[in-house]
Amino acid sequence: MTAKALIKDFEAIVGKDNVLTSEADLASYSYDAAVLPNAMPGLVVRPTTSEQLGKTVKLCNDNAIPMTVRGSGTNLSGGTIPSKGGIVVLTTALNRILEINEEDLYAVVEPGVITSKFAGEVTKRGLFYPPDPGSQTVSTLGGNVAENAGGLRGLKYGVTKDYVMGMTFYDVNGELVKTGGKTVKCVTGYNLTGLMVGAEGTLGVYDTITLKLVPPPAAAKAMMAVFDTVMDACRAVAAIIAAKIVPATLELMDNFTIRTVENFRNAGLPTEAGALLLIEVDGHPAMVEEDAIKVEDICKKNKASTVRVAKDAAERNAVWQARRDALPALAKVKPTTVLEDATVPRSKIPAMMSALEDIAKKYSLTIGTFGHAGDGNLHPTILTDKRNTEEWHRVEAAIDEIFDHALALGGTLSGEHGIGMAKAKYMKQECGIAAIEYSKRMKSVLDPKGILNPGKLIVG
Amino acid sequence: MADPKKLVEMLKSLEDQLVTCMRCGMCQAQCPVFAQSGREGDVTRGKIALLAGLAEEMIKDPEGVNNKLNRCLLCGTCEANCPSGVKVTDIFLRARAIMAAYNGMSPTQKLIFQQLLTHPGLFNTILDLGAKFQGIFTKPVNDMLGTSCARFNAPIIGDRHFKTLAAKPLHSDVPSLDTPAGASNLRVAFYPGCVVDKIYPSVGHAVLKVLKHHGVGVFMPKGQACCGIPAISNGDVASFQKMVKANIELFRKGDFDYLITPCATCTSTIKKIWPAYYEDKSDQITLAKIVDKVKDVSAFLVDVLKVSPMDTEGTKTVTYHDPCHLRNSLGVTAQPRTLLKATPGVKFVEMTDAASCCGSGGSFNLKFYELSQEIGRKKAQHIIDSQAETVATGCPACMMQMTDMLSKAGASRKVRHVVELYADTL
Ligand SMILES: Cc1cc2nc3c(=O)[nH]c(=O)nc-3n(C[C@H](O)[C@H](O)[C@H](O)COP(=O)(O)OP(=O)(O)OC[C@H]3O[C@@H](n4cnc5c(N)ncnc54)[C@H](O)[C@@H]3O)c2cc1C
Ligand code: SF4
Ligand code: SF4
Ligand code: SF4
Numbered sequence: 081m082t083a084k085a086l087i088k089d090f091e092a093i094v095g096k097d098n099v100l101t102s103e104a105d106l107a108s109y110s111y112d113a114a115v116l117p118n119a120m121p122g123l124v125v126r127p128t129t130s131e132q133l134g135k136t137v138k139l140c141n142d143n144a145i146p147m148t149v150r151g152s153g154t155n156l157s158g159g160t161i162p163s164k165g166g167i168v169v170l171t172t173a174l175n176r177i178l179e180i181n182e183e184d185l186y187a188v189v190e191p192g193v194i195t196s197k198f199a200g201e202v203t204k205r206g207l208f209y210p211p212d213p214g215s216q217t218v219s220t221l222g223g224n225v226a227e228n229a230g231g232l233r234g235l236k237y238g239v240t241k242d243y244v245m246g247m248t249f250y251d252v253n254g255e256l257v258k259t260g261g262k263t264v265k266c267v268t269g270y271n272l273t274g275l276m277v278g279a280e281g282t283l284g285v286y287d288t289i290t291l292k293l294v295p296p297p298a299a300a301k302a303m304m305a306v307f308d309t310v311m312d313a314c315r316a317v318a319a320i321i322a323a324k325i326v327p328a329t330l331e332l333m334d335n336f337t338i339r340t341v342e343n344f345r346n347a348g349l350p351t352e353a354g355a356l357l358l359i360e361v362d363g364h365p366a367m368v369e370e371d372a373i374k375v376e377d378i379c380k381k382n383k384a385s386t387v388r389v390a391k392d393a394a395e396r397n398a399v400w401q402a403r404r405d406a407l408p409a410l411a412k413v414k415p416t417t418v419l420e421d422a423t424v425p426r427s428k429i430p431a432m433m434s435a436l437e438d439i440a441k442k443y444s445l446t447i448g449t450f451g452h453a454g455d456g457n458l459h460p461t462i463l464t465d466k467r468n469t470e471e472w473h474r475v476e477a478a479i480d481e482i483f484d485h486a487l488a489l490g491g492t493l494s495g496e497h498g499i500g501m502a503k504a505k506y507m508k509q510e511c512g513i514a515a516i517e518y519s520k521r522m523k524s525v526l527d528p529k530g531i532l533n534p535g536k537l538i539v540g
Numbered sequence: 541m542a543d544p545k546k547l548v549e550m551l552k553s554l555e556d557q558l559v560t561c562m563r564c565g566m567c568q569a570q571c572p573v574f575a576q577s578g579r580e581g582d583v584t585r586g587k588i589a590l591l592a593g594l595a596e597e598m599i600k601d602p603e604g605v606n607n608k609l610n611r612c613l614l615c616g617t618c619e620a621n622c623p624s625g626v627k628v629t630d631i632f633l634r635a636r637a638i639m640a641a642y643n644g645m646s647p648t649q650k651l652i653f654q655q656l657l658t659h660p661g662l663f664n665t666i667l668d669l670g671a672k673f674q675g676i677f678t679k680p681v682n683d684m685l686g687t688s689c690a691r692f693n694a695p696i697i698g699d700r701h702f703k704t705l706a707a708k709p710l711h712s713d714v715p716s717l718d719t720p721a722g723a724s725n726l727r728v729a730f731y732p733g734c735v736v737d738k739i740y741p742s743v744g745h746a747v748l749k750v751l752k753h754h755g756v757g758v759f760m761p762k763g764q765a766c767c768g769i770p771a772i773s774n775g776d777v778a779s780f781q782k783m784v785k786a787n788i789e790l791f792r793k794g795d796f797d798y799l800i801t802p803c804a805t806c807t808s809t810i811k812k813i814w815p816a817y818y819e820d821k822s823d824q825i826t827l828a829k830i831v832d833k834v835k836d837v838s839a840f841l842v843d844v845l846k847v848s849p850m851d852t853e854g855t856k857t858v859t860y861h862d863p864c865h866l867r868n869s870l871g872v873t874a875q876p877r878t879l880l881k882a883t884p885g886v887k888f889v890e891m892t893d894a895a896s897c898c899g900s901g902g903s904f905n906l907k908f909y910e911l912s913q914e915i916g917r918k919k920a921q922h923i924i925d926s927q928a929e930t931v932a933t934g935c936p937a938c939m940m941q942m943t944d945m946l947s948k949a950g951a952s953r954k955v956r957h958v959v960e961l962y963a964d965t966l
Contacts, residue, residue: 104604408623
């Protein structure tokens with residue numbers, strides 16, 4: 081079929097306004113938040129109803145056109161770069177919250193709903209949707225599910241997959257597949273829901289998603305503990321967990337990040353400190369009081385020089401502002417910011433932190449590290465200028481080495497940002513060839529023409 | 541010019557700024573235009589990527605990119621919230637200048653910027669005539685005024701529910717002033733700005749009344765020129781230079797402690813845009829003096845004259861809209877609210893999303909009236925929902941837009957400048 085005829089067909093499905101063809105429009109869907117080369121799509125289509133979405137998928141498959149679904153394009157792994165051309169399918173118009181069920185504690189949403197808008201609606205009804213990726217003010221729930229996004233509360237509350245109860249999705253033939261349900265327990269058939277979560281748009285296209293809601297904690301307490309060395313901070317983390325306390329949030333910032341944040345905001349952070357732990361315990365008020373005292377005590381025993389417990393909402397906000405400032409402050413240092421996602425078992429954080437220090441030295445790069453110490457998910461952030469080719473080569477070599485170390489420590493390539501194009505080449509190293517072959521066989525049956533987000537997740 | 545090689549070369553000068561965008565996409569949460577269209581080309585990240593694409597010759601369609609570039613209110617919300625500190629307004633203004641140099645300007649634009657706005661006397665005469673004859677506007681006049689200072693095109697275009705040109709502009713009532721400092725021991729220069737002068741002279745009179753009440757001397761020279769924002773946001777850097785020059789010449793002669801404006805856009809233009817783009821080296825000292833002294837009127841009243849809230853609350857409910865140029869560019873948010881609370885009889889109520897843009901945005905309103913209206917409708921709804929009788933603000937352009945939108949929504953709400961409400965009670 082000619083390109084012109086195809087455009088007409090897409091227009092017939094979604095309407096003229098929702099098919100973008102101009103060069104400027106196409107170019108603005110050639111990238112996402114990953115530091116990777118752009119690639120232009122041939123066409124951008126924006127369905128406004130579930131039915132249109134299904135027809136769009138089918139039309140692509142009938143014509144063997146590659147298609148890449150895109151939410152807000154904030155993923156950090158190149159998951160929405162249309163590297164094989166074809167069409168980009170936008171979910172931004174599929175943004176309705178279909179149901180929030182206060183009796184059975186679930187909600188049904190379309191994939192383009194913005195995460196924080198949803199969380200806000202849920203809060204209004206006295207309930208709680210915990211996954212809170214740093215990008216939540218813009219990311220979509222579809223994107224969250226496809227990347228299995230995590231957030232600051234991952235340690236206690238888990239990540240997106242822990243809240244997906246079921247969904248409907250379109251297979252390549254445009255058939256609507258239903259999986260999971262609205263019941264707390266549901267073991268009917270293969271766990272297709274589990275298969276679809278984190279699939280990065282390579283196995284099917286989410287239509288509606290059913291999400292679990294929980295009651296919010298009644299109380300919370302935040303604190304900031306200051307350590308001379310990263311090792312002391314890490315020992316404190318291990319000791320907190322060993323004491324069978326699971327804080328809602330347990331975040332680490334290294335010295336470089338502390339200094340950069342302080343430079344940025346002048347909030348009075350201890351710039352001499354080797355590391356900071358930002359901790360929040362939540363739950364029943366009595367338990368929160370008790371846990372907070374225990375945590376403070378453990379930090380002090382592990383050589384915390386000071387522990388500041390937030391007395392009120394303003395102080396609590398100040399603690400989290402420091403954490404929220406980490407990325408913006410680092411991002412301002414150099415033009416290019418490479419936010420990595422290496423994750424190791426919690427006990428290996430000290431080893432990973434010292435490996436990162438060595439790597440920064442070896443390649444003479446600036447790396448600031450912050451992240452979710454509580455769940456072993458670190459964000460070493462490399463500050464560079466991509467136009468400096470020589471330095472960029474060193475950055476690439478450093479990234480390779482970061483993953484080598486993470487894997488050697490029993491860790492993983494990605495704690496929450498996904499594989500996409502950025503890390504597909506390392507997959508074999510972590511999963512082994514059999515897992516890749518198995519995945520490929522599955523993919524070749526479910527998507528025989530290879531139209532669903534080709535070039536991502538499983539390649540080679 | 542229309543030489544693609546030259547275009548690329550000029551765009552390269554933006555490269556150092558373009559690369560600071562890390563493409564995180566966080567601006568999607570901020571941009572009022574994106575909120576309406578949901579299109580990446582309408583959000584900051586998209587526009588920056590397009591400019592970079594053009595500079596790297598990966599995109600071959602300057603006109604297409606230019607169209608996207610123009611779909612921006614220059615409200616600065618994205619810039620104020622960008623984690624990477626991207627200088628968005630600066631990038632966009634420079635890019636518009638480059639595009640204008642590349643494409644050339646339309647004859648109307650040339651007429652407006654190069655002939656009219658740079659000649660305040662002529663401009664005033666034509667608008668004075670316009671005010672007299674606006675009932676029978678003929679097409680060419682329509683066109684001319686419509687594209688002139690984009691911020692006050694609204695009165696005469698399309699189905700806008702407009703505030704007409706004032707029968708008597710401020711400059712004809714008060715051509716100039718030079719009064720000594722009174723009780724306050726202060727003297728200010730007064731720059732009303734075109735919109736106040738020609739559409740809302742009542743705001744200008746209110747400022748003068750307030751200054752008199754507080755014993756502040758006023759220096760208001762005759763023949764003030766436009767602040768230059770319409771020219772520079774349309775890429776006409778040369779006309780901008782002339783307008784700033786004309787104003788510098790006038791204010792150089794005065795002796796004053798502050799330069800006061802009742803227009804958010806003018807204040808922000810003088811404070812941020814003049815020093816960044818005005819080129820004449822010989823004027824830099826005077827320029828620096830003016831830039832240092834410019835202040836929004838409510839910030840002056842609250843910060844300098846120490847006007848402070850009343851103990852008793854009134855009964856007349858008033859809500860406040862944050863003009864982008866006061867909030868994002870100058871960080872003025874508390875003072876106008878303080879001024880309202882200091883106004884006898886006023887009961888201040890906060891509306892939802894007071895800080896969201898009204899959708900006016902200068903020539904944006906002209907070029908993309910539909911989009912501008914969609915953004916404005918939301919604002920109008922928030923005003924209506926607040927149940928306030930009056931919405932106050934600190935930007936006459938916002939006043940025009942909100943009047944239009946409220947009127948369309950059939951809501952009988954008054955739109956006033958904060959300083960007018962305060963002046964009413966003196
Ligand atoms: C500043 C910043 C902070 C971040 N913080 C975090 C964080 O704390 N935790 C975290 O986990 N991530 C974080 N991220 C990464 C990113 O925001 C998440 O991966 C997010 O889930 C992506 O959502 P999105 O809507 O932008 O999806 P997109 O980037 O548009 O898409 C992501 C993937 O989802 C697929 N997809 C989208 N919709 C569908 C659908 N309907 N059906 C099938 N596939 C679909 C796409 O094809 C793509 O593969 C951050 C990113 C930034 C820029
Ligand atoms: S928020 Fe700033 S850095 Fe992020 S994409 Fe927008 S302009 Fe670029
Ligand atoms: S200045 Fe305002 S309208 Fe323009 S891109 Fe930024 S947020 Fe959007
Ligand atoms: S007039 Fe409206 S659009 Fe312009 S700066 Fe003021 S708030 Fe923004």
